[in-house]
Amino acid sequence: MKPSEILEEKNRKEVERRVKALNENIKDLIRHAQSYIKTVDPVVELNFEEVTITEFRCEQCGYIFDVDEPVDKKIDKRLAQKTGFKVSHHRLEFRGLCTDCQS
Numbered sequence: 001m002k003p004s005e006i007l008e009e010k011n012r013k014e015v016e017r018r019v020k021a022l023n024e025n026i027k028d029l030i031r032h033a034q035s036y037i038k039t040v041d042p043v044v045e046l047n048f049e050e051v052t053i054t055e056f057r058c059e060q061c062g063y064i065f066d067v068d069e070p071v072d073k074k075i076d077k078r079l080a081q082k083t084g085f086k087v088s089h090h091r092l093e094f095r096g097l098c099t100d101c102q103s
Helices: 003-039 073-083
Strands: 053-058 064-066 091-096
Touching: none
Parallel strands: 053 091
Antiparallel strands: 053 064
16 A cells, blocks of 8 residues: 555544544434423423514615514414414515615
8 A cells, every 4th residue: 555545544534533423422412402402491482373573675685674563363374274284373574675775
């Protein structure tokens, strides 16, 4: 074997060792996260049924901002009846021109 081939083989084995160690660390992190999630106080968990997201997006400059507009919950019910899905929440997005881009 040439010295360059020996070096390549050594480097390949080192990379394999590091990838294996990284994979083990990721698995440990996932296990830790799963055990943490199971112990989270249910009071602080986000209830998506109460979340309503409405935003306006400017088609010219791309500016996005949240709009304080209540979402019509009847939409969720109608869609659930049409599709058979259980709807937890939805997003409503308005598009147009912001006040700066109108001038």
